[in-house]
Amino acid sequence: MAAWGKRLAGVRGVLLDISGVLYDGGEDGGAPIRGSVEAVARLKQSRLKVRFCTNESQKSRQELVGLLRRQGFDISEGEVTAPAPATSLILKERGLRPHLLVHDGVRSEFGQIDTSNPNCVVIADAGEGFSYQNMNKAFRVLMELEKPVLISLGKGRYYKETSGLMLDVGAYMKALEYACGIEAEVVGKPSPEYFQSALKEMGVEAHEQAIMIGDDIVGDVGGAQRCGMRALQVRTGKFSLLLSAVARH
Amino acid sequence: MAAWGKRLAGVRGVLLDISGVLYDGGEDGGAPIRGSVEAVARLKQSRLKVRFCTNESQKSRQELVGLLRRQGFDISEGEVTAPAPATSLILKERGLRPHLLVHDGVRSEFGQIDTSNPNCVVIADAGEGFSYQNMNKAFRVLMELEKPVLISLGKGRYYKETSGLMLDVGAYMKALEYACGIEAEVVGKPSPEYFQSALKEMGVEAHEQAIMIGDDIVGDVGGAQRCGMRALQVRTGKFSLLLSAVARH
Numbered sequence: 001m002a003a004w005g006k007r008l009a010g011v012r013g014v015l016l017d018i019s020g021v022l023y024d025g026g027e028d029g030g031a032p033i034r035g036s037v038e039a040v041a042r043l044k045q046s047r048l049k050v051r052f053c054t055n056e057s058q059k060s061r062q063e064l065v066g067l068l069r070r071q072g073f074d075i076s077e078g079e080v081t082a083p084a085p086a087t088s089l090i091l092k093e094r095g096l097r098p099h100l101l102v103h104d105g106v107r108s109e110f111g112q113i114d115t116s117n118p119n120c121v122v123i124a125d126a127g128e129g130f131s132y133q134n135m136n137k138a139f140r141v142l143m144e145l146e147k148p149v150l151i152s153l154g155k156g157r158y159y160k161e162t163s164g165l166m167l168d169v170g171a172y173m174k175a176l177e178y179a180c181g182i183e184a185e186v187v188g189k190p191s192p193e194y195f196q197s198a199l200k201e202m203g204v205e206a207h208e209q210a211i212m213i214g215d216d217i218v219g220d221v222g223g224a225q226r227c228g229m230r231a232l233q234v235r236t237g238k239f240s241l242l243l244s245a246v247a248r249h
Numbered sequence: 250m251a252a253w254g255k256r257l258a259g260v261r262g263v264l265l266d267i268s269g270v271l272y273d274g275g276e277d278g279g280a281p282i283r284g285s286v287e288a289v290a291r292l293k294q295s296r297l298k299v300r301f302c303t304n305e306s307q308k309s310r311q312e313l314v315g316l317l318r319r320q321g322f323d324i325s326e327g328e329v330t331a332p333a334p335a336t337s338l339i340l341k342e343r344g345l346r347p348h349l350l351v352h353d354g355v356r357s358e359f360g361q362i363d364t365s366n367p368n369c370v371v372i373a374d375a376g377e378g379f380s381y382q383n384m385n386k387a388f389r390v391l392m393e394l395e396k397p398v399l400i401s402l403g404k405g406r407y408y409k410e411t412s413g414l415m416l417d418v419g420a421y422m423k424a425l426e427y428a429c430g431i432e433a434e435v436v437g438k439p440s441p442e443y444f445q446s447a448l449k450e451m452g453v454e455a456h457e458q459a460i461m462i463g464d465d466i467v468g469d470v471g472g473a474q475r476c477g478m479r480a481l482q483v484r485t486g487k488f489s490l491l492l493s494a495v496a497r498h
Binding site: 174 | 375376377378379380381382384385388389392406407413414415416417419420421423424425426427428429430
């Protein structure tokens with residue numbers, strides 16, 4: 001493992017993507033990727049710090065962790081960086097009252113947020129919720145604001161479910177950006193602030209000390225590298241081999 | 250009218266936008282803009298050639314002309330350049346079999362086109378038809394093609410109906426462009442080929458001889474000017490005054 005030794009020299013913390021690395025999503029809750037339950041267990045027994053850094057925005061952190069635990073993963077809510085709770089913090093800090101275009105599964109993350117008389121729009125991977133009517137409502141809210149603020153939970157182009165490829169929130173973010181002539185603020189990978197907040201939770205520096213493992217060349221690899229982190233792209237099914245190497249290192 | 254005289258010197262043909270210039274659309278069929286029925290009548294009695302150049306893609310040309318005639322306009326199908334019949338011609342010429350993401354009202358324009366085993370996607374202002382499911386289907390068709398071809402009937406950001414602002418096809422075109430990493434071909438204003446086809450029907454040259462009158466600064470005015478035409482932007486309700494001046498000229 002000489003090659004790995006060189007790549008991982010000095011690494012103290014590992015950020016792990018969830019979807020496409022730990023499991024493949026699907027309407028039935030999806031399924032763990034072969035070997036990944038064991039790989040996470042080994043990694044957590046190693047000297048490395050581990051944090052899960054996801055762009056999942058259809059489920060609350062509680063629901064996501066519950067699903068992964070039922071699949072056998074050793075994971076707790078406090079170990080997960082997810083866009084919805086991160087956005088909820090930003091809204092509170094900036095006194096923003098969102099119009100929410102989000103999946104029902106993630107709405108609970110905004111339970112403490114005032115949504116009356118909205119002064120911004122928050123979109124997440126709403127799935128079937130991206131109806132024309134809902135998109136038009138979000139568009140009209142933005143057009144009525146003097147300074148339209150659009151916050152997008154991630155900007156992924158698409159993701160894979162067991163049934164096939166699915167349009168992700170990024171496509172709908174682009175639609176609203178174009179219609180309103182604005183630029184969205186992205187909370188989630190590949191935003192540098194998002195990676196930094198995950199690293200801060202681990203107490204690990206980006207430079208030299210951290211590595212991101214994900215399946216998305218833009219969101220995971222490109223984003224992490226722009227933060228000064230190392231990054232590895234895995235293909236589905238290749239993750240367990242890689243993780244075993246990291247854990248052994 | 251000295252100012253008008255200078256602006257219109259040499260003009261032989263007038264291209265008129267329809268929505269926002271002749272009438273405002275709406276669920277009930279919309280209503281003519283005050284004075285515009287008379288203005289069109291005067292214009293057609295003048296020495297100028299007239300053609301209607303629209304991006305309307307929710308209705309067939311037949312339906313649109315029927316609606317306008319019932320509102321009192323002197324207009325016939327042969328005088329209208331519309332994106333759906335123009336696209337239909339392009340599909341035939343290039344042997345393209347479209348997956349259609351269009352409004353039911355315009356589907357008849359593609360009645361003669363083979364839509365089996367699609368090798369391209371055509372989107373138009375589908376309104377409520379822009380469901381997540383329909384968008385995802387169009388996305389999957391494109392992703393399965395070796396060389397994805399996306400044809401968009403116009404690229405408007407939004408339009409105004411009696412109920413308020415409505416997202417237009419351009420927003421959904423941008424969503425698919427981003428998701429697939431491709432660039433759409435636009436049939437409709439502001440595409441130069443589209444204006445040229447309208448001018449050809451009139452037998453009028455773009456340069457010096459033609460003027461476009463519309464309410465959209467990008468689609469109508471910018472597009473026409475890039476073709477070498479003169480262009481005038483009207484605000485809703487200002488059109489009849491302007492048209493009277495043109496007709497008197």
